[in-house]
Amino acid sequence: MLDVSRVQKELVEIDRDKRISGVSITLHGDDISHLSGTISGPIETPYEGGTFQIDIQLPASYPFEPPKMQFLTKVWHPNISSQNGAICLDILKDQWSPALTLKTALLSLQALLSSPAPDDPQDAVVAQQYNQDYPTFVSTARYWTETFAKRSSLGIEEKVQKLVEMGFPESQVRTALETCGGDENLALEKLC
Amino acid sequence: MADFETSDDDYYGDDSLDGLDQEEDDLLWTPQRTPSSASKVITRASLLAAQREDLKRVTEMLTLKEHHARTLLIHHRWDVERLLAVLVEKGRDRLFTEAGIPILDAAHQASARSTSSIMCNICMEDISPNDVTTMDCGHCFCNDCWTEHFIIKIKEGESRRVRCMAHKCNAICDEAIIRNLVSVKDPEVAERFERFLLESYIEDNGKVKWCPSVPHCGNAIRIDGDSYCEVECTCGLQFCFRCSSEAHSPCSCLMWELWIKKCKDESETVNWLTVHTKPCPKCHKPVEKNGGCNLVTCLCGQYFCWLCGGATGRDHTWTGIAGHSCGRYKSDHNKVAERAKRDLNRYMHYHNRYKAHMDSMKRENKLRETVQATIATSESKDDGFRDYSWVTNGLNRLFRSRRVLSYSYPFAFYMFGDDLFKDDMTEEERQLKQNLFEDQQQQLEVTVERLSKFIEEKFDKLPEDKVKEIRMHIINLTVLVDTCCKNMYECIENDLLGLLQSTTHSIAPYTSKGIERASELSVCPDSDQILNSSKANDDDAHDPSWVSSAPGTDSEPRSEGQVSCASLDDNGCSSRKRAREETLGSLLFDLNLPAEVA
Structure with missing residues (x-):
């Protein structure tokens, strides 16, 4: 049976210093085995400023078996599937130890965002781009962060519409926005 | 027995075939065991005894506890020589840490014991010091958490490498602690752990393999020497030690695998094809006839005659195909490479x-x-x-x-x-x-x-x-x-x-005596072997007639089966020529001497 008491203790612990750590967990209704985690994109990475949602399923034998984690927010990263958010991280698989916690796991995900391991990829396309064309990788990752991980900023469709209204063709606008990581001002410069 | 010999001698006496004498030894069929044979059958009963020798060697050499010796051996796939090579090359500490044996730190353990209640980092509860266990690596958790962890690892099939719960701790847990804790909560799982641990000697060992018999006889075979060999289990099954399929020498394992697959594929499809189809002379694909007349059109557009398989034009009458006659016998009409x-x-x-x-x-x-x-x-x-x-x-x-x-x-x-x-x-x-x-x-x-x-x-x-x-x-x-x-x-x-230049392809070598029959492992191999070999020498000396009587017993399975025991029969039967070729140990050579004299 799931060790409810330990999970509750973990949740209290995470809640206590979520401001400093940049990770937090919320409950999905009554079911304590289904949680939702949030991590903020690490600074000085293409993920900076983004907020990433992670789906967490706790197996009945938790903490003796690792929690199942998956990105709900779309993210462009060699070790995270761009299709379904599946994560390739050793501590979530064979290197899991019962002494690790949900917090340490989320912090490890944050660390994974700042230091990708393209030699052990989950998403081969992203990994190939990371290895062969790093600048494009960075701008794509930034674009994805802008587009999918920022709730506060203007949605990408709105930016597209704004630029199209200025008289640029839509396809060019989209390409420009993508290459500039979603920054509408830079895109405008590029288009002019 | 003496009678046998006399009659034999008599027979030769009035026989003029002198050349035969010299080859006499050769014709005596020897039981399927070579003197160099040391293949052993390991049964459930002798499994512990089989590994005892290796365990003993390692515990004594390194002055270790048995469970640490087992951990080392499992890590090095029961290859004592390799283990010792690592010891020499990297030193004792590296040997231990790589295998997951912590180098004891008594001070660390003592400090863990000194407090009145201990916080278990897994369940995050305060636990009385009586209910916690400190592993050799110094990590201390409560017994309930340890037990839970062990049971899950055993069920995952990780019995041979149950690691400590601490993050990044490589230490293998003490099997005695696992045994004690798990048997309290789930004796069945504890039993499974015990079995897995014992069977490591078979599963993680290049020199030992399960007998592939179906239904399984429960035995495993341990070989001594080259793995390219064929053995016979006491259950009677002969198999290739390398690939565990039937004995197939002089085919190599790869050849045999391909052949079996081919035979299976071909028997289903090709037989049907040969009966029902003919290859198109143009695209060589098999064509099935679906109409009555013998002018057939392939999907590729080629017309051909069903009778001879040769390409034709498309016009035909009821009696023949225009411009084509294959009824006449022609020897060279297979010009197109089919x-x-x-x-x-x-x-x-x-x-x-x-x-x-x-x-x-x-x-x-x-x-x-x-x-x-x-x-x-x-x-x-x-x-x-x-x-x-x-x-x-x-x-x-x-x-x-x-x-x-x-x-x-x-x-x-x-x-x-x-x-x-x-x-x-x-x-x-x-x-x-x-x-x-x-x-x-x-x-x-x-x-x-x-x-x-x-x-x-x-x-x-x-x-x-x-x-x-x-x-x-x-x-x-x-x-x-x-x-x-x-x-x-x-x-x-x-x-x-x-x-061959590009690949090495090995086969199990030919032995005149046939596939080696593995003998049952005796529970105390060392002393038995000495006992039996001295007995063999005695028999030799006192009863020279057994040379001719040996073949009479050759088809019976041997139950006592010691290597040296086997060589007792063998040496009498092997030819002089072979004795020279196949004698490896001096012991065997000695045993062969009386036979030559006799």
């Missing part, structure tokens, strides 16, 4: 011969009973022939060589085909080698058939001089067949596989 058909023919050629010898072997198996019955009636006649070992020897030689012959066909199929060694030799080289091999193969084939013919003779119904003649033939052919087998293997190993 590759598919050629390949198929090639396969069928080899397969038919492979199959034919297999079938012969099956029929000859029935022959064994007949022959034994014949021997029985002849023996009861009491006409001077007391020893019929030449028949059983011949019969055993026949089985052995039939097997070799049969498997030599799939071998040839791959050796001279395009699948494996196409780039390894030129067409001329291949032709040359093929001729060389086929010469040997043919010689063997002819000799085997002749031997088979003589063995089938109902000698109990024949007059004495006729029996003498048959005996002569069988004895000669038995030796000859063995020589042919040896020559063919020599050709395979030296001239064919030995000269």
Whole structure:
């Protein structure tokens, strides 16, 4: 049976210093085995400023078996599937130890965002781009962060519409926005 | 026994065939164990004893606890030599840490014990010091958490490498602690842990393999020496130690795997194809006839005659195809290379011969009973022939060589085909080698058939001089067949596989005595072996007649089976020539001496 008491203790612990750590967990209704985690994109990475949602399923034998984690927010990263958010991280698989916690796991995900391991990829396309064309990788990752991980900023469709209204063709606008990581001002410069 | 010998001597006395004497040892069929044999059958009962020796060696050499020695051995796949090499190369500490044995730190453990209550980092509860366990690595958690962890790891099949719960701690947990904690909560899982741990000696060991018998006999076989060998389990199954499929030498494991697959595929599809289709002369795809007339159109658009398979035009009448007549016999009408058909023919050629010898072997198996019955009636006649070992020897030689012959066909199929060694030799080289091999193969084939013919003779119904003649033939052919087998293997190993450039392809070598029968592992190997070998020497000295009596017992399974015990029988029967060739240890050579004198 799931060790409810330990999970509750973990949740209290995470809640206590979520401001400093940049990770937090919320409950999905009554079911304590289904949680939702949030991590903020690490600074000085293409993920900076983004907020990433992670789906967490706790197996009945938790903490003796690792929690199942998956990105709900779309993210462009060699070790995270761009299709379904599946994560390739050793501590979530064979290197899991019962002494690790949900917090340490989320912090490890944050660390994974700042230091990708393209030699052990989950998403081969992203990994190939990371290895062969790093600048494009960075701008794509930034674009994805802008587009999918920022709730506060203007949605990408709105930016597209704004630029199209200025008289640029839509396809060019989209390409420009993508290459500039979603920054509408830079895109405008590029288009002019 | 003494009588046997006398009658034998008498027989030779009035026989003019002098050449025979020299080969006499050769014809005595030896039980399927070579003197160098050290293959052991490991049963459930002897599994612990089998690993005891290795464990003892490591515990004593490194002054370790047994569970640490086991951890080391599991990590190094029970290869004591490799383990020692690591010790020399990297030192004791590296050897231990890499295998997950913590280097003890008493101070660390003491500090963990000193507090009044301990916070378990897994369940995050405060626990009384009585309910926690500190592992050798110094990590301390509560017993409930440990137990839970152990049970999950055991159920995951990780029994041999249950690591500490602490993050990044590589230490393997003490098996005694696991045993104690788990058996309290779930005795069944504890039992499973015990079994997994013991079976590591089989599962994680290059020298030991489960017998592949179905239903499983429960035995495992331990070999001593090259893994390219064929063994017989005490359950009677003979198998290739390398790939665990049936014994298939002189086919290599790869060849055999391909062959089995091919036979399976072909029997289902190709048989049907050969019966129902013909290859299109243009695209070579098999075409099935779906109409009545013999002018057939392939999907590729080619028209051809169903009767001869040759390409034609498209016009036809009720009686023939315009401009085409194949009813006349023409010898050279196969101008178009029908590759598919050629390949198929090639396969069928080899397969038919492979199959034919297999079938012969099956029929000859029935022959064994007949022959034994014949021997029985002849023996009861009491006409001077007391020893019929030449028949059983011949019969055993026949089985052995039939097997070799049969498997030599799939071998040839791959050796001279395009699948494996196409780039390894030129067409001329291949032709040359093929001729060389086929010469040997043919010689063997002819000799085997002749031997088979003589063995089938109902000698109990024949007059004495006729029996003498048959005996002569069988004895000669038995030796000859063995020589042919040896020559063919020599050709395979030296001239064919030995000269391959790009790959190494190994086969289980030929042994005159047949597939080695593994002997049961005795519970106390060391002392038994000494005991038996000295006994063997005694027997030698006091009873020289056992030389001729040995073959009489050869077909019986041996239960006491020690290597040295086996060599007791062997040395009497092996030829002088072979004794020289195959003697490896000085012990065996000594044992062979009295036989030569006798």
